Structure formats: C-alpha cells, structure tokens
Amino acid sequence: MEQSTGQKIATALVGWGLSLLMAFPILWMALAAFKTESQAIASPPIFFFAPTLENFAAVFERANYPHFFLNSVVVAGGSTLLALIIGLPAAYAMAFYPTKRTKDVLVWMLSTKMMPAVGVLVPIYLMFRSAGLIDTRSGLVFMYTLMNLPIVVWMLFTFFKDVPKEILEAALLDGARPVQQFWMLLLPLTAPGIASTGLLAVILAWNEAFWSINLSTSNATPLTAFIASFSSPEGLFWAKLSAASLLAIGPILAFGWMTQKQLVRGLTFGAVK
Amino acid sequence: MSSVTLNQIGKSYGALEVVSGINLEIADKEFVVLVGPSGCGKTTLLRMIAGLETITVGDLLIDGERVNRVRPDERGLAMVFQSYALYPHMTVADNMSFALRLAGVDKSERDRKVNEAAKILQLDHLLQRRPAQLSGGQRQRVAIGRAIVRDPKVFLFDEPLSNLDAALRIQMRIELARLHKQLSATMIYVTHDQVEAMTMADRIVVVNKGGIEQVGTPMEIYQNPDTVFVAGFIGSPKMNLFEATATTVDGRTFAHLNSGQKISVPMQLKPGTQITLGVRPEALTADSSGPLAGEITVIEHLGGETLTYVDIGNGKLATIKSGEASLGQVGDTIRVSFAADRLHVFGPDGRAIRIQPRH
Ligand SMILES: Nc1ncnc2c1ncn2[C@@H]1O[C@H](COP(=O)(O)OP(=O)(O)OP(=O)(O)O)[C@@H](O)[C@H]1O
Ligand SMILES: [Mg+2]
Numbered sequence: 034m035e036q037s038t039g040q041k042i043a044t045a046l047v048g049w050g051l052s053l054l055m056a057f058p059i060l061w062m063a064l065a066a067f068k069t070e071s072q073a074i075a076s077p078p079i080f081f082f083a084p085t086l087e088n089f090a091a092v093f094e095r096a097n098y099p100h101f102f103l104n105s106v107v108v109a110g111g112s113t114l115l116a117l118i119i120g121l122p123a124a125y126a127m128a129f130y131p132t133k134r135t136k137d138v139l140v141w142m143l144s145t146k147m148m149p150a151v152g153v154l155v156p157i158y159l160m161f162r163s164a165g166l167i168d169t170r171s172g173l174v175f176m177y178t179l180m181n182l183p184i185v186v187w188m189l190f191t192f193f194k195d196v197p198k199e200i201l202e203a204a205l206l207d208g209a210r211p212v213q214q215f216w217m218l219l220l221p222l223t224a225p226g227i228a229s230t231g232l233l234a235v236i237l238a239w240n241e242a243f244w245s246i247n248l249s250t251s252n253a254t255p256l257t258a259f260i261a262s263f264s265s266p267e268g269l270f271w272a273k274l275s276a277a278s279l280l281a282i283g284p285i286l287a288f289g290w291m292t293q294k295q296l297v298r299g300l301t302f303g304a305v306k
Numbered sequence: 307m308s309s310v311t312l313n314q315i316g317k318s319y320g321a322l323e324v325v326s327g328i329n330l331e332i333a334d335k336e337f338v339v340l341v342g343p344s345g346c347g348k349t350t351l352l353r354m355i356a357g358l359e360t361i362t363v364g365d366l367l368i369d370g371e372r373v374n375r376v377r378p379d380e381r382g383l384a385m386v387f388q389s390y391a392l393y394p395h396m397t398v399a400d401n402m403s404f405a406l407r408l409a410g411v412d413k414s415e416r417d418r419k420v421n422e423a424a425k426i427l428q429l430d431h432l433l434q435r436r437p438a439q440l441s442g443g444q445r446q447r448v449a450i451g452r453a454i455v456r457d458p459k460v461f462l463f464d465e466p467l468s469n470l471d472a473a474l475r476i477q478m479r480i481e482l483a484r485l486h487k488q489l490s491a492t493m494i495y496v497t498h499d500q501v502e503a504m505t506m507a508d509r510i511v512v513v514n515k516g517g518i519e520q521v522g523t524p525m526e527i528y529q530n531p532d533t534v535f536v537a538g539f540i541g542s543p544k545m546n547l548f549e550a551t552a553t554t555v556d557g558r559t560f561a562h563l564n565s566g567q568k569i570s571v572p573m574q575l576k577p578g579t580q581i582t583l584g585v586r587p588e589a590l591t592a593d594s595s596g597p598l599a600g601e602i603t604v605i606e607h608l609g610g611e612t613l614t615y616v617d618i619g620n621g622k623l624a625t626i627k628s629g630e631a632s633l634g635q636v637g638d639t640i641r642v643s644f645a646a647d648r649l650h651v652f653g654p655d656g657r658a659i660r661i662q663p664r665h
Binding site for chain 2: 197200201202203204205206207208213215218221222
C-alpha cells in the first residue's frame with residue numbers, strides 16, 4: 034500500500050513516541066548515572082547538567098565489578114549451553130517421534146512457567162542447602178537451566194516442526210540414519226532458530242534476579258545481585274544505583290544490539306523453503 | 307529385473323481403513339500410473355511401497371522378495387515428492403549426490419554420476435545453485451535427478467507435476483516419458499489427473515475409496531470401463547451418464563431415462579432394473595432421426611472442436627463433442643443419436659453389463 038508523505042510522518046511520530054515512552058525509564062536511569070546524588074533526586078527533574086563520572090568511581094571502589102561480571106557470563110552461558118544440550122534431543126524426539134502424550138508434556142512444561150517462582154522458594158532453598166549448592170555457580174547454572182528449559186524446548190520444538198516432513202523422508206530414502214538426519218539436515222536447517230533460542234536463554238538468565246539474590250551471597254553473585262547490593266543498606270543513592278544498573282545491563286544491551294539481526298531472523302523464520 | 311508385487315495390501319489408521327485388498331503385479335520396465343480422486347489412498351499406497359508407511363496387512367514383494375520389513379533405503383527405490391523435498395541448504399550437485407555420499411561412494415564417482423544425470427535433465431549449468439534459486443520446473447528436475455543418480459530399481463512419483471503450470475506440465479510429461487524409455491526403469495506414478503494417466507501409462511490403475519476399480523492399458527480403460535466410476539473418471543470431457551429404469555415393450559428392452567426420454571437398449575434386462583447408460587461425448591452425433599431430443603443450452607468453441615450441451619429433460623445435460631462447425635444455435639432443439647456399440651450399460655451395482663466384447 035502506498036503511503037502519502039503525511040501518513041509516513043504520522044507513522045514515524047507515533048512509532049518514535051511509543052518507543053521513547055517505553056525506553057524512558059532506561060534512558061532516565063542512564064541520565065541519572067551521570068548526575069550528582071542531589072541532581073538525581075531534584076524535583077522538578079533536571080535534564081541538563083554537567084555529567085560526572087564520580088558515581089562510577091564510587092561503584093567500582095565499593096564493589097568488585099569484574100567478579101560479578103564473570104559470574105554472570107559463566108552462569109548465563111553455562112545454563113544456556115546445558116539447556117540446549119538437554120533441549121535439542123528432547124525437542125527432536127517430541128517433534129519427530131511424538132506419542133499421544135507429547136502435546137500434554139509440552140503444555141505441562143509451559144505451565145510450570147505460570148507459577149510464581151516464590152512459590153517454590155523454600156523447597157528449592159532447602160534442597161540447594163542440603164546439596165551444598167547455595168552460593169555456587171553450578172547451583173545457579175542448574176537453576177537457570179531448569180528455568181529456561183521449558184521455553185528452550187518449546188522454541189526448538191516449533192522450529193523442528195517447521196521442517197517439512199518430506200525433506201526428512203527423502204533423506205530416509207537416501208539412506209540417512211536418524212543421527213545423520215539430525216546433523217546433516219536438521220541442525221543446518223534450523224540453525225537460525227537454535228541460535229535465537231540460545232540468545233534468548235542467555236538474555237533471560239542474565240536478567241534473572243529472584244533466584245540469584247536468594248541463592249547466592251558472595252561467591253556466585255551475578256550482576257543482578259550487584260545492582261541489588263546498591264539498593265539496600267545506606268538508604269537510596271539514586272545516582273550510584275543508576276550507575277551500577279547501567280554497568281549491569283550494559284553488556285547484555287550491547288549483546289542484544291549486536292545479535293538483534295540474528296534474533297529477529299530466528300524468531301520470524303517460517304517454512305524452510 | 308525389477309518387478310513389484312502387491313498381495314492383498316491394506317492400510318488402517320487405528321480403526322480407519324484407508325486402503326484395502328490391493329492386488330497388483332507391476333512388471334519390469336513398466337510405467338504404471340495410479341489415478342483416482344483426492345483422498346482415495348494413492349499416496350498412502352505409494353508410501354507403503356516406499357517404506358515410509360507401515361503395511362497393515364498383505365505382502366509387498368520386490369523382485370519376488372518380501373520387503374514389508376525392509377528399511378526404505380534398502381528397498382532400492384527412489385521417490386520424487388510432490389513438494390520436491392530438496393535439501394534447501396545444499397547445492398543442486400550436493401542434493402543429487404547426497405545418497406551416494408551416505409553410501410560412501412568416492413568423490414570422482416559421485417561427480418561422474420551427478421554430471422551424467424545433470425546432462426540427461428539439462429541441469430549442467432545449475433549444479434552450483436541452491437534450490438531457492440531455481441524455478442519450479444528446475445526444482446522438479448533436480449528432484450528427478452536425485453532419484454536417477456541412485457540408480458534405483460523402481461522410481462516412485464507422487465503427483466510430481468501438480469505444482470507446475472499447464473505448459474510446463476505438458477513439457478515435463480513428455481520428458482518423463484522420454485526418461486522412462488532412456489532409463490528403461492520400472493516407474494510407479496501417482497496422479498489425480500486422468501490426462502497424465504492416459505498419456506504416460508503403459509497401464510493405468512484406477513483407484514477409488516482405497517481399492518482398485520480397474521487395471522488396464524489406457525485404451526482398454528477408455529473403451530471398456532468396468533464401472534460407472536471409471537467411466538466417469540477417465541476421459542475429458544466426461545462420459546455422459548444417464549440414470550434410467552429398464553422396461554420391456556413387445557419383448558424389446560428400453561431404458562426409461564430419469565430425465566424423461568426412452569432409448570432402446572440392445573440387451574435383455576429385467577424390467578424395473580435400475581441402470582446407468584454411458585455414452586462418450588464424441589460418440590454422440592446430431593441426427594434428425596436420433597432417439598434423443600433436447601434443446602441446446604450452451605455451446606463452447608474450443609477451436610478445433612466444439613462442445614454442445616443439450617438439455618434432454620429436467621435440466622439433465624448431454625455433452626456432444628463435434629468438429630469445428632456448430633450443431634445449431636442456443637435455443638434450437640436437435641435430435642441426437644449414437645452407434646449401438648458405443649453405448650455402455652451399468653447395472654445397479656455400478657458394474658458394466660457388456661453388450662458385446664469391444665476391442
Ligand atoms: N495419518 C493418517 N491418519 C488417518 N488418516 C489418514 C492419515 N493419512 C492419510 N489418511 C487418510 O487416508 C486417505 C487416503 O489418503 P491419501 O493421502 O493416500 O490420498 P490421496 O489419494 O493421495 O489423495 P490426494 O490426491 O489428495 O493426494 C484419506 O482419506 C486420508 O484422510
Ligand atoms: Mg496424495
């Protein structure tokens with residue numbers, strides 16, 4: 034459909050307006066990170082000021098940022114890898130060798146995501162304590178793997194389902210065993226989907242706060258715990274909290290920015306032509 | 307030698323029986339076309355032969371050996387799918403050599419076979435392309451090439467031309483017939499298009515509701531349909547079929563058409579028998595002393611031939627196929643006749659009652 038110039042401008046205005054509205058809290062936080070504490074809480078809010086890096090200096094001085102950063106990388110990366118290793122064969126089996134109960138299993142898996150996490154906090158905490166997993170990276174990797182598995186399996190399942198059945202049947206007639214079908218056809222055909230599933234799992238694990246705060250205290254704390262540590266003890270310091278938050282979400286925003294093409298391609302890729 | 311034998315083959319999904327009692331002998335180098343309406347079980351039958359679907363009952367023999375439980379790739383068959391089913395991430399050459407690669411054939415031999423097949427199918431210049439960069443007809447040829455490269459005992463085709471436009475379909479039809487001669491291979495071809503069946507088959511197998519209606523050469527089936535179904539399905543335009551009741555006057559049998567008119571029938575029938583009369587459109591001629599009369603309602607000029615639709619009562623239309631000249635004008639009433647030996651009579655069970663053997 035052809036749009037007139039007026040319509041184009043209107044669409045652009047609405048689009049930008051909505052985007053700004055949604056991004057506003059983040060933008061405001063980014064601004065606050067470069068203000069002094071008094072500027073940060075000033076009312077009416079200040080938009081123009083001389084930026085300062087003193088908040089970042091203070092944050093770095095008080096906390097060991099690289100420690101948190103490394104934990105986040107290990108926990109998000111490790112749990113994603115593990116979820117893919119478990120999820121790929123699971124989704125393969127469900128997509129190509131379904132039983133009468135496959136659909137039920139899928140729905141049940143997804144339904145576990147509908148329950149508030151806090152509902153199982155006590156049993157999980159107790160189990161983690163008995164298993165010696167409290168405040169360990171492997172404990173968080175384990176937790177995040179479980180947390181992401183339903184979504185990972187669902188996404189992989191839909192990508193596998195999109196592969197036309199005839200292609201695999203043709204391969205069967207050509208003499209490909211299931212393992213060969215998996216490596217030579219399914220993986221290359223669904224690579225964009227698998228990649229975006231992995232990216233999404235990394236992002237979800239990176240941003241997870243509830244379990245990291247409850248199951249880690251010092252050794253295994255990722256960046257979400259790093260932010261939390263700036264919000265509690267000495268009352269609120271908006272500017273420093275903002276600086277800490279910016280440092281925590283910065284890497285994942287950059288990661289998301291760099292991989293956005295891949296993410297969108299994977300999530301919108303339909304029938305394999 | 308590559309013959310295929312189906313013995314009392316049947317397929318059920320749970321309690322639902324979709325194919326039953328199939329008996330068929332397919333000889334070496336034969337081109338057999340399975341034809342039938344949508345949902346009659348053609349694909350299911352082909353997939354059972356290929357090994358993609360388990361056989362519920364009966365025996366499938368290839369070269370005399372029972373292969374019900376043999377893996378698809380070990381049956382020595384190649385299948386061309388309606389959707390082509392090419393591997394989208396591989397080049398044309400890799401698509402065609404995939405089976406050989408899996409079988410451990412070395413590179414130079416693979417290349418030789420791929421090039422050979424590519425030459426037959428005129429794909430030489432496309433070998434390095436991906437399927438997405440090909441036209442429908444080219445994809446179809448790659449799918450056939452993938453089958454040829456494997457040197458199969460039997461080729462299976464499932465409606466391979468149905469995604470192509472009319473002109474390309476005719477061209478590929480000719481190419482497939484040529485290929486059949488060139489490779490002198492056994493081919494089993496599924497289609498719902500009776501023109502494809504008539505033009506390509508050595509023998510046609512008409513399938514209906516999961517069973518075989520009739521097996522024969524195209525001309526046998528065209529000239530002597532065993533059932534009303536086959537009579538109506540094979541041939542274009544369709545055979546004229548008139549439902550009627552048998553009556554006897556002075557010892558002669560007449561068919562009292564449901565649409566009102568009466569025709570004499572050259573055979574003895576019990577009065578009151580429900581029958582169906584069939585006459586091919588080209589067997590009907592305008593004839594002022596003919597037994598049927600009706601008003602011309604539509605005339606279609608197809609260039610070399612003309613189709614005239616005549617209302618023979620109660621809105622029942624008879625189709626007449628004639629040459630270039632019109633038989634009259636819309637609104638005219640004409641009389642129609644046909645040679646007695648061009649009349650088909652089917653009994654209440656839908657089976658043909660032979661007047662006399664026709665050859
Ligand atoms: N997996 C299945 N479960 C139950 N019924 C099935 C299954 N597959 C096919 N059928 C049924 O079997 C019948 C035959 O199907 P088939 O695909 O063989 O028809 P077809 O003759 O190839 O038709 P078309 O010309 O439309 O391709 C159909 O009625 C179909 O609904
Ligand atoms: Mg079919």
